[in-house]
Amino acid sequence: MQDTPFELGGLKFQSRLIVGTGKYRDFAETKAAVEASGAEIVTVAVRRVNITDRGKENLLDYLDPKRYQILPNTAGCFTADEAVRTCRLAREVGVGELVKLEVIGDKRTLFPDVVATIEAARVLVKEGFKVMPYATDDPVTCLRLQEIGCVAVMPLAAPIGSGLGIRNPFNLAIILEQAKVPVIVDAGVGTASDAAEAMELGCDGVLMNTAIAGAKDPLAMALAMKLAVEAGRLAYRAGRIERKLYATASSPLTGLIG
Amino acid sequence: MSDSIATSITLNGDPYPLDGDTALTALLERLNMRRSRVAVELNHEIVPRARYEETMIRAGDHVEIINFVGGG
Numbered sequence A: 001m002q003d004t005p006f007e008l009g010g011l012k013f014q015s016r017l018i019v020g021t022g023k024y025r026d027f028a029e030t031k032a033a034v035e036a037s038g039a040e041i042v043t044v045a046v047r048r049v050n051i052t053d054r055g056k057e058n059l060l061d062y063l064d065p066k067r068y069q070i071l072p073n074t075a076g077c078f079t080a081d082e083a084v085r086t087c088r089l090a091r092e093v094g095v096g097e098l099v100k101l102e103v104i105g106d107k108r109t110l111f112p113d114v115v116a117t118i119e120a121a122r123v124l125v126k127e128g129f130k131v132m133p134y135a136t137d138d139p140v141t142c143l144r145l146q147e148i149g150c151v152a153v154m155p156l157a158a159p160i161g162s163g164l165g166i167r168n169p170f171n172l173a174i175i176l177e178q179a180k181v182p183v184i185v186d187a188g189v190g191t192a193s194d195a196a197e198a199m200e201l202g203c204d205g206v207l208m209n210t211a212i213a214g215a216k217d218p219l220a221m222a223l224a225m226k227l228a229v230e231a232g233r234l235a236y237r238a239g240r241i242e243r244k245l246y247a248t249a250s251s252p253l254t255g256l257i258g
Numbered sequence B: 001m002s003d004s005i006a007t008s009i010t011l012n013g014d015p016y017p018l019d020g021d022t023a024l025t026a027l028l029e030r031l032n033m034r035r036s037r038v039a040v041e042l043n044h045e046i047v048p049r050a051r052y053e054e055t056m057i058r059a060g061d062h063v064e065i066i067n068f069v070g071g072g
Helices: A027-037 A080-093 A114-126 A139-148 A169-178 A192-201 A218-238 B024-030
Strands: A006-008 A011-013 A017-020 A041-048 A069-072 A098-101 A130-135 A184-186 A205-208 B008-011 B014-017 B038-042 B045-047 B062-070
Touching (some): A080 A114, A205 A218, B024 B038
Antiparallel strands (some): B008 B014, B038 B045, B038 B062
């Protein structure tokens, strides 16, 4: 049976894996890893142009905005105002209305400032942005963001770059239960099984950066993640067996040799 | 040496020399920047791309030019 399409703010995608573009050796490696991952949505940061570096290549020379949905993020923002300003500027570059909203509350954990995120989301939704907010794995926060009109909610698995995987699958299950928009696990994924676990729980997608860029072999890991997201999604749709405390034999109990 | 403060702008946080009023398009050209890759803020207001030609940068202006870079 065909899978339901992965839809974000009216845009349809085949791949449920979203990748970041940070921490790579160079643009060429970034491009190769993104290709290997099969991702169609790539997130990018918004920064001042380097004035002194003339004739410099640009990331979009390697990731064609006609081929990929470029998803600007507000990484580096610590206030709602900064995040809103960043999104407005990003929209002017002209890659669409989809933005990843990230307002950080603490430099050590990089956990989102929930209050500021909700504040910024309200403003951005009113201005017509299609907001994908990086959030804590707190069901109430995700509910509020959904109510405001975000096109997805993006609860973290664990701190950015920590590679710890899903810290609280129970919270995630509750978030999924109440979700009326796609749920995308964002941050903290470490290896393929983490991505598969997210999809097996019923998440609509996974967003990662460090897990691929920081791997010993980023291209291999990108492929592993592509397969993990597909496998996890298929396993979820296939309907797993229940967990039982005791055994149920797989072989018949009759006709035994006597 | 002429008074550089009177003929300069603040570009991405640093002083930048300007020889008289300059159209934004000319500034981008001088900086070797493609408009399809950037967004511009002039004195804290975003300049829509369609208005780059008619937007003049004058001494004392604050200009921010941003682009997309690698990030998660």
